[in-house]
Amino acid sequence: MKASRGGEAYARIYSVVRRVPRGRVVTYGAVARLAGVPRGARQVGYALHALAEADRDVPWQRVINAKGEVSPRGEADWASLQRSMLIAEGVVFDQKGRVDLTIYGWSDALVNEV
């Protein structure tokens, strides 16, 4: 079920995602590390999947996989929506639908940036 409030790890994950600046993207692995779950990349994805309407302040669209591409779930439409939302923020996708993480990637080294 949606344990959006059951797990403490989830709360930390959401808190990290909320800190990602507009127009930037972050990988699941980076969020996991910043949330204190070094190998919990999959957990991050699971946590975001459990997001409910009440958590709409969490910019989940800024979380992508290490390849720099939006992770495909069952419904491909959802992924395209995420892509649109990011483009609206100024994130650029290349012809293969991937984001250049060296430019838009946000990591702990950039936490001080606003």
Add this chain to the structure above:
DNA sequence: TCCCTGACTGGTT
């Protein structure tokens, strides 16, 4: 408590 599942990752092939 055991077993399966998954918005992932990194190393190989």
Add this chain to the structure above:
DNA sequence: AAACCAGCCAGGG
């Protein structure tokens, strides 16, 4: 560069 494979963690049945 793309497809595979094997670890990893926490939630839910």
